[in-house]
Amino acid sequence: METQRCLLRANPPFSLDLSMRATQPAAPATYENGVLTRALRLSNGRLIPVRLRQTTSTESPTIEVELLAKVDEEERHEIARMLDRFLCLSDDLRPAHKIMQKDPALNPILEKLRAVRPWTSLNAYESMICGVLFQQISLNAAFSIIRSLVQSLGDCVAVGGRTYYDFPRPEVLAEAGVERLKACRLSRNKAVYVRGIAQAIVGGFDPEELGKMPVDEALEVLMGFKGIGRWTAELILATGLKRWEVVPADDLGIRRAISQFYLGGKTASASDVRKVAENWGQYKWPIAYYLLVASERMQRL
Structure with a gap:
């Protein structure tokens, strides 16, 4: 097994462990014993399994990334950008902390949470699919269904006796029948909604473009999809596009x-x-x- 390593810096304070324990990551990511894993699909189509751990303190945070395949410099930079976005490494939350310090309701919880980063999806596509799957069920139930979907329809690569998964590609979900998705424990309605989103993306819709739109316009586009109401649309913007000026108020x-x-x-x-x-x-x-x-x-x- 050929591996490479690189280091990512995070804006302090940052704790990978606290961030993962605050809310577990959704599949295909896993977090066990201080190590975050998943496979990443690069723009050239390669599937690269990665393992991450924090090697320094919350006040001088460094993340060691183990790449379980040989990559070139351009691919390594792409992986770094994907992980930076996913873990909010370069985001500076100190202005948010200052707001919390001045609020009597928020100040008491700040010290325990200041090194936590908010839950974020790897990209807008995953957040759209997961947003539908989160609807009207418990978080644990949703995570279980997402895991079933990933393990049934996601591409994977085996390294060192372990299987690393990627999220199912839009093409796969678009072509999957409703019964196939139901076998992954989706309800019939959610299976229809997920296929509709995937088909739109295969047809040319780019959910990342929503990040460039005014919030009201982006919400309108998202709510134009069958099965996406305001709560889901706001959740997608907040977690998938890091539009942090949005709060899913109906949550x-x-x-x-x-x-x-x-x-x-x-x-x-x-x-x-x-x-x-x-x-x-x-x-x-x-x-x-x-x-x-x-x-x-x-x-x-």
Whole structure:
């Protein structure tokens, strides 16, 4: 097995372990014993399995990337860009932390969460598919269905006795029948929605272009897809395109967190979430994510 290594720097503070424990990564990524793994599909079509671990402190963070295949310099740079986006390594969240410091509801949770990066998809395509699969079920159930989809229809490569998966290509999902997708534990409706998204992408729709549009316009485009409402569209923009000025205000977990931290337990509506989040400027999603973790998953950290 031929391997190469490279190092990625992250803006401090950053903890890979805390970020992965705050919310597990969705398949095809896995995180075990401090090591993050998945296969990456490069623009030239090559499938490269990678293993990542943090080798330095949260205040001087360095990520060691083990490439389990030989790559050239251009491919290595592409892999670095993909991982930087996926893990938000070069994003500076210190302005968000300053907002939290000034907020009596947020300041007490900041110290525990400041090295956590918000949950992010590898790319906009994966976020669109996962956004549909997250609908109206628990996070654990959604992760289980995504894992089934990946292991059934995703390309893979075996290295050292271990199999590394990539997310199913749009062409594969577009050609899969509804019954085939149902066998991956999707409901009939979600199977139809997933095929529709994949078919649009195969037909020329580029979801990355949404990142260049005004938010309202991007939401309108996304909600034009069958099966994508406002909550899903906002989740896609926040997690798949890093449009952090967006908050999925209808999210039940975020509404519960707003209720807990701001409303003394009174039920929070989507408009309550939007009203509170107006104070967070361009960092609505990261701060909402911190609240979500503090409300539901602080015991993991």
